[in-house]
Amino acid sequence: MRGSPRVLGIVLAGGEGKRLSPLTQDRAKPAVPFGGNYRLVDFVLSNLVNAEIRQIAVLTQYKSHSLDRHITTTWRMSSLLGNFITPVPAQQRLGPRWFTGSADAIFQSLNLIHDARPEIVVVFGADHVYRMDPAQMIDQHLQTGAGVTVAGLRVPRSDADQFGVIDATAEGKVKSFLEKPADPPGLPDSPEESFASMGNYVFTTEALLEALRADAEDDSSVHDMGGSIMPMLADKGEAWVYDFSTNKVPGATERDHGYWRDVGTMDSYFDAHMDLRSVSPIFNLYNDRWPIYTLPPQLPPAKFVLGGRAEDSMVSAGVIVAGGTVRGSVVSPGVRVDGASYVEDSVLMDGVHIGEGAVVRRAILDKNVVVPPFARIGVDHDADRARYHVSPGGVTVLGKGARAIVD
Ligand code: ADQ
Incomplete structure (x- = not known):
């Protein structure tokens, strides 16, 4: 759309997915098949493409052969109008090593940002089953003037230790970001729930570049988005949270509105499949107003x-x-x-x-x-x-x- 900011999508697809072994024995977690026809990475890519974000780098690392093949065959975009969806392997720009954490993966691929010259960089994970319109999150980001906006959803406090936990004001300004805390803080209006990070971030390009440079110089950092970059920007007062429950996707039913599953364990992967099959599914793959794309055989x-x-x-x-x-x-x-x-x-x-x-x-x-x-x-x-x-x-x-x- 004319007048919209220029957006670059970065999909973090280097996760190893140890807890999904043996399904990840010889494929990266985002390449794990899901729902009959799909692979996990198809969900995030469909969400971005449906929101008209069509310049996307998929950062790969671990056992990426089937992931690379899937992206190049299924998601090849016409380069007309500057569109691309491309797998980017670890660049080893800083010597003969792979990525350490997810922030290092982006730091090693800074040339992508310099080439695309975006105003906004959307950094999304690749391991989740959900529908989301990222454009609505970008709108909020532009309105608040945040350096980074992180997507959050309410989870039971007892499960929150597996996530980044966001402590925010009622308006949504992040006071602190705690990566996988042993004792997660509850919400002021609901002490037995916490605000969990979905691992999806919208950055103003300058704020991202500045944070990555500072992080790269810090030898004590683990160079991770959730573990390093988010706590740094929260402490600087530049982070806001986007409440996923406000996201409205065309065609979503009341029942599948707000559905998001981290299918990181075998049981959650299995349960998400069981969510698909019933007469009125909890996650409706048949919503053709926000299609989930793949290339079936x-x-x-x-x-x-x-x-x-x-x-x-x-x-x-x-x-x-x-x-x-x-x-x-x-x-x-x-x-x-x-x-x-x-x-x-x-x-x-x-x-x-x-x-x-x-x-x-x-x-x-x-x-x-x-x-x-x-x-x-x-x-x-x-x-x-x-x-x-x-x-x-x-x-x-x-x-x-x-x-x-x-x-
Ligand atoms: P985790 O999923 O534990 O928590 P991580 O292992 O860094 O964090 O994975 C995040 C995403 O980055 C995944 O899509 C993964 O495939 C990818 N990834 C990991 N290492 C990578 C690398 N070196 N190169 C490229 N891609 C890489 C994260 C956040 C939490 C949040 C949960 C939500 O850190 O704050 O709550 O996601 O599931």
């Missing part, structure tokens, strides 16, 4: 034969259910379910094969897992623990290409 439609059926499930293209029953599950492209098998409350990734008579319950099966005929997964947790990964919440997980064991 070229495959024929899903097919149900020999009495095969699926209930309360999402089933992708190329799936064949040949006689088995699928219930309450998310089924990715190219999955094959054979006769007399039973799959319940599970996440099946691309190319999984469920053999005849097999039973799969509360499981996540990564790409190309083979479940041979009559194998049982998620039925006996003790047996599963001896062979597979079982999450604290009791979800059985098999890594890429694994073959289940039959007794």
